[in-house]
């Protein structure tokens with residue numbers, strides 16, 4: 001091994017049944033970034049960044065064993081990249097014992113925003129709680145102060161709802177009912193009707209979302225008197241696919257009718273200003289072309305729209321490597337003043353670990369995923385996008401910058417009844 005190599009570990013969810021196999025697109029994206037930062041003569045003063053990757057299958061146990069292999073086999077690693085909330089939780093909880101920073105490009109769990117448990121964690125993937133200020137902003141915009149919540153009983157949604165409840169309290173928005181279900185939403189949806197819920201925030205994975213939508217159709221909790229907030233990162237035609245395979249007893253037409261008009265929120269992962277040059281010299285569209293080329297070479301039929309999992313999150317992995325390179329660069333400059341370099345780092349060297357922490361913590365640059373910067377909890381600061389399903393197509397309604405409390409609104413919303421649905425039964429006094 002050349003002694004001017006800087007080594008980092010990469011843990012990518014490639015295969016596996018459960019969870020998110022986003023490493024399929026995120027590992028190629030990370031490798032593109034590695035080539036780009038190593039091609040820059042003005043970064044890392046002559047050192048080369050090397051990435052040692054392994055597959056976690058999005059399983060925390062396998063992730064832990066992959067991490068131990070990376071740490072107990074030379075060369076010494078300086079930092080770990082990881083994906084999947086479950087793997088990041090395990091890796092980040094342990095990595096502090098080796099004074100290693102962990103940069104998660106694919107972890108949305110709100111539980112990870114905890115410096116007590118994860119003192120060395122940073123994420124380029126925003127927490128699921130990033131949706132909540134946007135949901136509140138929309139409720140205030142449309143005058144809804146009485147809402148309901150329907151959620152699947154999964155850790156990520158439970159902690160997201162707790163955060164949403166706190167935001168609702170602060171905004172004096174009443175939650176008339178909070179219904180949760182494990183896998184069958186029928187009773188929960190029926191209870192929504194009993195409580196006369198009109199504005200409902202739905203938090204569940206996409207398979208559960210199809211079950212919910214069919215129940216919504218059956219209980220007529222849709223149309224001109226109801227508004228649904230769904231998660232925006234499902235596939236675009238999620239409400240009309242896999243109905244047979246998943247035993248959904250609603251037709252495509254019924255699902256479309258129930259879905260018409262719903263709103264979605266999601267974190268922006270591709271820089272919206274498509275022709276804005278980012279730190280790599282590329283625009284986000286340039287990045288898309290290069291990623292597509294790399295994925296074609298890896299055997300994916302991109303032109304046939306056969307995208308690998310993690311395609312949406314690929315900019316987060318690309319920017320994670322840039323964040324590491326910039327932070328290492330800053331740390332090298334600081335260490336050189338005392339005649340040291342990152343080659344002096346060891347797993348017991350907390351001093352250099354603190355320097356790397358400080359460098360990442362103060363990192364901020366324009367990446368292909370937009371402005372990359374971290375909160376004091378290591379969370380990605382991100383914009384959100386709002387869409388509405390109209391005639392079976394998602395229409396962009398606007399963007400929200402939580403930090404600046406700035407809502408960019410495009411005035412494209414359409415309501416089934418021609419006006420904004422009220423959040424409660426409106427009694428009209430007959431004169």
Ligand SMILES: CC1(C)CO[C@@H](CC(=O)O)CN1
Pocket residue numbers: 020022083084085086106107108109233313
């Ligand atoms: C937006 C999504 C699909 C949320 O889950 C992330 C994976 C995880 O949190 O485990 C990947 N990105």
